[in-house]
Amino acid sequence: MAYRKRATTRSLLVALMAALLAAVWGCQSTYYAAMEKVGVPKRDILVDRVESARDSQKQAQEQFASALDRFDQVLGFEGGELEEKYNALQAELDASEAKAEAVRERVDLVEDVAEALLDEWEDELSEYTDRTLRARSKARLAETRKRYAQLMTAMRAAEKRMDPVLATFNDQVLYLKHNLNARAVASLKGELSEVETDVRALLRAMDKSIREADVFLAAMERQEARE
Template structure:
């Protein structure tokens, strides 16, 4: 598995190490075990990768909020300016839909990457519990694992809630683009205005869900950085 550019240690400032790690990535790509071991050689554990990927997912949701807000405004501008050339109006909302679609795909991809490393981290943690000689340390680590899983479950649930709310907005955007594409006339523009109310409600709901997910991400990041 190639190492995502965003997975390089954010505190790493050595250009030489960057290129060495990039070179190793090219040679070792395809195996997650080798990938993790390579990252560990540079002092970068799974927990660090997880935190970075949660940060990336948070950032992608921030970007998505702005994209969906902007797209809604562009749809609104088409309705508010019926005297604009119809082809220009179609191009405007078509671009807005494509931007929203790309932003949604980025969010989904970032969430997938969070889940991937989280599953590997928890599997490793579970396996290593049996290596303890000290029963008290094992119980302590096991409790930390349970607590972290609960925290992660809340986080990923919020992320998926926000992810799910993107679909009805994207579908509504696509419907409007298709409708205008096949009905390039003034009546088509007028009909969009009726649909815009429900679209705006969907976007507002989506943004609220994303804000909750972002807040949960922030809390998760802070807990991990404070040691669990």
């Protein structure tokens, strides 16, 4: 009995190590296979990744709003060292770029596991011998595909909204870096209204994406409860 327990423990450790290495190497198909061996199906991975992407977008929302406020404060403040102004804006740009990259990576991970799950589901429909069960599963697959398409459309739309905002932030920081004088600061103030418009549009797109993620997660939970 003790031997069996040790063998089971070793098997679990091997599978977990394989999952870790697969994640490091970026081989997602190997990662999914390893996780399924320890009882973690693609469906659970998808739910976890959607939650992670949603939370990442919330963090990015906060960072972009913070960056806009900082740009407004720094450019609107009369006096102070110009290099300090530049450093403050560069720090906000760096933080915004990091949050944006995190969002992109997490959305890519959602897409990867969702496509793997849906393709596998589609392939396994042919394995049913009971027509009623096959039809029921096919209907749920279609429903899940539709919800996933809505989620991914919203996530990608929010993701694309980040690029023009980051580009504008970067332009302003570069301009201030190359022109550390009061006139440069004054010229950038006039562009704040356009930046604010872009940021507000980004925040609205992220709101929509976050809502779609919540809807998707709730639907997955309901579907699991029915099974």
